[in-house]
Amino acid sequence: MVNSQERLARTFMALVDPTRRAILAQLERRDGASISELAKPFTIRLPAVMKHLDVLAKAGLVTRSKSGRTVTVRLRAQPMREAMEWLRRYERFWSGSLDRLTSYAESKEAEARRKGR
Amino acid sequence: MTSLTLVRRIRARPQIVFDAVTTAEGIAHWWGPDAGPVLVAESDPRVGGRYRVRFLRMLDSTEYESSGEFLEIVPPERVVMSWRWKGGVPDPGESRVEITLKTVPEGTELTFVHSQLRDEEASRSHEEGWSGALDKLEAYLAAGTKVVGPTSHHQSEGR
Numbered sequence: 001m002v003n004s005q006e007r008l009a010r011t012f013m014a015l016v017d018p019t020r021r022a023i024l025a026q027l028e029r030r031d032g033a034s035i036s037e038l039a040k041p042f043t044i045r046l047p048a049v050m051k052h053l054d055v056l057a058k059a060g061l062v063t064r065s066k067s068g069r070t071v072t073v074r075l076r077a078q079p080m081r082e083a084m085e086w087l088r089r090y091e092r093f094w095s096g097s098l099d100r101l102t103s104y105a106e107s108k109e110a111e112a113r114r115k116g117r
Numbered sequence: 118m119t120s121l122t123l124v125r126r127i128r129a130r131p132q133i134v135f136d137a138v139t140t141a142e143g144i145a146h147w148w149g150p151d152a153g154p155v156l157v158a159e160s161d162p163r164v165g166g167r168y169r170v171r172f173l174r175m176l177d178s179t180e181y182e183s184s185g186e187f188l189e190i191v192p193p194e195r196v197v198m199s200w201r202w203k204g205g206v207p208d209p210g211e212s213r214v215e216i217t218l219k220t221v222p223e224g225t226e227l228t229f230v231h232s233q234l235r236d237e238e239a240s241r242s243h244e245e246g247w248s249g250a251l252d253k254l255e256a257y258l259a260a261g262t263k264v265v266g267p268t269s270h271h272q273s274e275g276r
Contacts, residue, residue, distance in 0.1 A: 090121050090231060092150055093149075093150040094121065094123055094150075094229060095123060096149070096150035096151050097149060098123055098147075098227070100147035100148075100149075101137055101147035101227075102127045104143070104146040105133050105134045105137045105225075106128050108129060108136075108137065109128060109129035109224065112130075112133065
């Protein structure tokens, strides 16, 4: 089993490349696309697109299924969610802290006013 | 670089908020993600001075410690500090916390920015460009389809 740190690193690596992000963006707009459909907007050749799809599939960001001679590529959202979760950990930490900072400072302000300062 | 921005409006004057942010007594009252207590709070609020906070997180009953150095101190407006985990989590390296206080009619508007965030794995492998990917990932999820801007920030507003 791949640990979550490795998965995360793989997701980020897959997302670094602009062509791969564009492929994902295309897949977001439709439910599944063939490889030639995906290659259409790009100036690069089919084998290059295939290579990008390999990277995306390895990161778990897309799935490929074959039916006859057509390969259908679909988006898989789970790795994205995990990467977001990593960022949200920080948000939760600070959000909780700042809530407490707010109530503490407000009680200090009330105290200062009671003392007429 | 990935960063997190949070904004809070606080019904207290900037000087009170500033003291709450920089003094050991203040820090002991709020640092940490949940109601878990702060166990140790030390602070030497001057440029080059250090702080250290040890707290218990209720969620997993685990002690965490973060520490760093004050890089800029302008009372009662601005504090910049370096920030680093110690214990509890694998060391993801040093990041930067910037707190800016602005006077508003109800008291203070606090803008909090935690920047230069890196994940453990990436900082070990020194893979280039991945942190930009995080920003893009975020923009991707936020926008639904488009992945364009190199510096979209995680923003959430409170109060």
